Amino acid sequence: MLSIAPAPSVAEPEPPPSAAAPAHIAGRGISVDFAHDGVVQRVLSGIDIDVARGSFVSLIGPSGCGKSTLLKVMAGLLAPSEGTMTVGGLPPGEAAKRHMIGLVFQEATLLPWKTALENAAFLLTVGGRATPKDVALDKANEMLRLVKLEGAARKLPSQLSGGMRQRVAIARALALDPEVLLMDEPFGALDAITREEMSRGLLEIWERTGKTIVLVTHSIDEAVFLSRDVHVMATGPARIIETLPIDLPPHRDEETFNLPAFGEAEAHLRRLLIQGHAGEHR
Numbered sequence: 359m360l361s362i363a364p365a366p367s368v369a370e371p372e373p374p375p376s377a378a379a380p381a382h383i384a385g386r387g388i389s390v391d392f393a394h395d396g397v398v399q400r401v402l403s404g405i406d407i408d409v410a411r412g413s414f415v416s417l418i419g420p421s422g423c424g425k426s427t428l429l430k431v432m433a434g435l436l437a438p439s440e441g442t443m444t445v446g447g448l449p450p451g452e453a454a455k456r457h458m459i460g461l462v463f464q465e466a467t468l469l470p471w472k473t474a475l476e477n478a479a480f481l482l483t484v485g486g487r488a489t490p491k492d493v494a495l496d497k498a499n500e501m502l503r504l505v506k507l508e509g510a511a512r513k514l515p516s517q518l519s520g521g522m523r524q525r526v527a528i529a530r531a532l533a534l535d536p537e538v539l540l541m542d543e544p545f546g547a548l549d550a551i552t553r554e555e556m557s558r559g560l561l562e563i564w565e566r567t568g569k570t571i572v573l574v575t576h577s578i579d580e581a582v583f584l585s586r587d588v589h590v591m592a593t594g595p596a597r598i599i600e601t602l603p604i605d606l607p608p609h610r611d612e613e614t615f616n617l618p619a620f621g622e623a624e625a626h627l628r629r630l631l632i633q634g635h636a637g638e639h640r
């Protein structure tokens with residue numbers, strides 16, 4: 359089980375935002391068009407989304423509906439064709455430049471010739487605001503402790519399991535101390551048990567750090583277990599068809615799966631996804 363060791367310099371979670379607090383991530387009328395052989399395909403259409411500071415939300419929807427595309431707009435990796443996105447009140451590209459955004463993808467994409475520790479330190483050692491190497495390695499060590507991987511600091515990626523590599527990728531993203539963590543199917547390539555362990559570990563990291571987390575996942579269970587809100591997308595072109603607040607106790611553990619509210623949320627999301635696949639919301 360991925361449990362979390364003390365990490366003294368990590369900020370305590372912030373108090374819950376008041377109803378009047380502006381959204382940490384705010385998208386208004388987001389549309390994205392891609393051109394193929396001169397034909398324009400509208401992938402996202404008029405999406406409005408608000409993510410409160412310190413919240414944990416998931417995006418779920420049928421394969422190919424545009425979840426990753428929406429995450430890329432939040433990350434500043436893709437400019438919307440229409441609409442505006444802000445992160446902490448800034449355009450996402452500007453927020454990314456200020457290290458306000460951390461990214462974790464399905465593949466850990468570690469540098470194979472660097473150790474786990476050096477990989478976790480990597481983003482701190484590149485770019486215009488590079489940190490001195492000893493400071494970067496101290497921070498990376500602290501992050502490896504946070505993801506319970508300090509014992510593997512000197513190992514190369516080829517000597518780590520898939521789950522361990524993904525934990526290094528999470529440590530690397532957290533090392534810059536971003537306000538926002540955007541995660542695209544981070545556990546998609548892992549087996550079911552490792553995936554559950556990683557989910558519980560991620561929840562502990564979120565509870566400790568108070569980051570704003572947006573997770574793209576295909577797993578309804580994972581979305582319900584981890585999220586405060588689940589945004590459900592449908593295809594053709596993608597829209598958010600429902601935002602479901604997850605009515606479960608704030609602290610979640612093994613027992614959470616047995617609560618009636620868990621089963622109800624899961625069944626509701628399953629129905630919405632089936633409708634989304636069938637395009638009933640078009």
Ligand SMILES: Nc1ncnc2c1ncn2[C@@H]1O[C@H](COP(=O)(O)OP(=O)(O)OP(=O)(O)O)[C@@H](O)[C@H]1O
Nearest residue numbers: 392393401419420421422423424425426427428576
């Ligand atoms: N750079 C691109 N150029 C052209 N089309 C693209 C590009 N990126 C994504 N698409 C198209 O946009 C649509 C949405 O893709 P996206 O990866 O966002 O979906 P997704 O919901 O994340 O899918 P999955 O769940 O399978 O990962 C797809 O039809 C895809 O082919």
